Amino acid sequence: MSTQTITRVKPVYSVTETAEAYAVTVQLPGVAKADLEITGENEQVRIVGRRSWQQPEAWKSVYRETGDHQFELVLTHDNAVDVDAGQAELRDGVLRLTLPKAAAAKARKIAVS
Amino acid sequence: MRLVRYNYPSSRIASTFGFGRSAFGGLDSEINRLFESAYAGCGGAQATGGSSFPVDLFQDENSTFVRAELPGVSRENISVEAVGDELTITASRKAAEGDKEAAATAISRTVTIPEGTPTDKVTAAYENGVLTVTLPKPEEVKPRKVAIQVS
Numbered sequence: 001m002s003t004q005t006i007t008r009v010k011p012v013y014s015v016t017e018t019a020e021a022y023a024v025t026v027q028l029p030g031v032a033k034a035d036l037e038i039t040g041e042n043e044q045v046r047i048v049g050r051r052s053w054q055q056p057e058a059w060k061s062v063y064r065e066t067g068d069h070q071f072e073l074v075l076t077h078d079n080a081v082d083v084d085a086g087q088a089e090l091r092d093g094v095l096r097l098t099l100p101k102a103a104a105a106k107a108r109k110i111a112v113s
Numbered sequence: 114m115r116l117v118r119y120n121y122p123s124s125r126i127a128s129t130f131g132f133g134r135s136a137f138g139g140l141d142s143e144i145n146r147l148f149e150s151a152y153a154g155c156g157g158a159q160a161t162g163g164s165s166f167p168v169d170l171f172q173d174e175n176s177t178f179v180r181a182e183l184p185g186v187s188r189e190n191i192s193v194e195a196v197g198d199e200l201t202i203t204a205s206r207k208a209a210e211g212d213k214e215a216a217a218t219a220i221s222r223t224v225t226i227p228e229g230t231p232t233d234k235v236t237a238a239y240e241n242g243v244l245t246v247t248l249p250k251p252e253e254v255k256p257r258k259v260a261i262q263v264s
Contacts, residue, residue: 059173060171061169066180092184092239093183
C-alpha cells in the first residue's frame with residue numbers, strides 16, 4: 001500500500017450517439033497511452049488515466065492550476081453496448097472511444113408478411 | 114437503451130433526501146449565479162465556463178517553465194508569443210464537421226514572465242495534450258558585484 005493518496009477526478013467528457021455506436025470523447029491532458037486503462041465489466045466501462053509527467057526534482061512550483069490527480073470515469077450501460085468490439089484512440093490528450101451497440105439494442109425493421 | 118451517467122454518491126444522497134432546490138427555495142442556484150457574475154471579469158478557468166485553460170508555472174536555476182493543458186489541439190494551432198514581460202499562449206480549434214459542440218474557438222492565456230527574458234531562446238514542446246514552454250532566465254538576475262568608489 002502506498003502512503004501517498006492520489007485523488008481521482010472525473011475528466012471532462014461527452015457522449016454522442018449514432019445508429020450503430022456510442023462515441024465517448026474524454027479529455028485526458030498529460031496522459032500517455034501506457035498510463036491509460038480501459039476496463040469493461042458488469043455493465044460498466046471504467047477509464048483510468050494516470051499523469052505520465054512527473055515534476056523534476058530541480059523544478060520548484062511557482063503557481064499551480066492543475067493537480068497531480070488521476071482521471072477516473074465510470075460509465076454505466078445496461079448491456080446495450082458491445083464492449084469487446086470497442087475501439088479506442090488516444091491522441092494529444094483526448095481519448096475517443098467507440099462502443100458499438102449490441103445486436104439486441106439496434107433498431108430492427110420487421111417486415112409485414 | 115442508453116448510457117447512464119455515473120453520479121458520485123454525494124449528489125445522489127442530496128437528491129434522495131430532498132435537499133437542494135426545494136429545501137432552500139433556489140437559494141443555492143442564486144448564490145451560484147452571483148458568484149459567476151462576480152468572477153466573470155477575472156478570466157479564471159472555471160468562471161468563464163471553459164473558455165480558458167489551466168496553466169502551471171515552475172522554476173529551476175536557469176529557466177522558468179510554463180505548462181498549459183491543451184488537450185486535442187493540433188500543434189499548428191498553438192501559438193506562443195513572448196513580448197516584453199508577457200508570454201501569451203493562444204490555441205485555436207477548428208469546427209468539427211457536423212458537431213455543434215466543437216465550434217471554432219480561440220482561447221488564450223497571458224502570464225507575466227521575468228523582464229529581460231531572452232525571447233529568442235524561448236522553446237516550446239507539446240506532448241500528450243500538454244504544452245511546455247521553457248524560458249531561460251535573464252542574465253541580469255544572476256548576482257553581480259558592484260564596486261563603489263569612495264571619494
